[in-house]
Amino acid sequence: MASNAPAASELYSSGFFHPIVEQCEGCERIVEANNNKYCQAYSFPEAKWRLGICNFATHKKPEIVVSTIKINPLKAAKRASGGKKKK
Numbered sequence: 001m002a003s004n005a006p007a008a009s010e011l012y013s014s015g016f017f018h019p020i021v022e023q024c025e026g027c028e029r030i031v032e033a034n035n036n037k038y039c040q041a042y043s044f045p046e047a048k049w050r051l052g053i054c055n056f057a058t059h060k061k062p063e064i065v066v067s068t069i070k071i072n073p074l075k076a077a078k079r080a081s082g083g084k085k086k087k
């Protein structure tokens with residue numbers, strides 16, 4: 001039984017998929033078709049980079065800054081309860 005699904009090169013060159021942008025270079029989701037590079041996961045890669053790092057990117061991850069602050073549990077509980085002043 002023959003499949004009616006278009007070949008990958010036809011699919012990517014149909015105009016629905018836009019070529020990747022500079023920030024995508026190095027990503028594992030890039031596929032090449034008709035001498036252009038496209039994204040397997042997203043049809044408009046430029047939009048994925050507008051607001052920061054693409055959430056599908058395999059080559060870049062957002063930096064998470066972890067700061068360690070020591071909190072005295074007794075003082076924190078007192079502060080949370082409203083803190084009673086001594087008379």
Ligand code: SF4
Pocket residue numbers: 020021023024027028029030038039040041042044045046048054055056057058
């Ligand atoms: S997953 Fe994101 S970074 Fe990777 S090719 Fe697609 S749009 Fe570019």
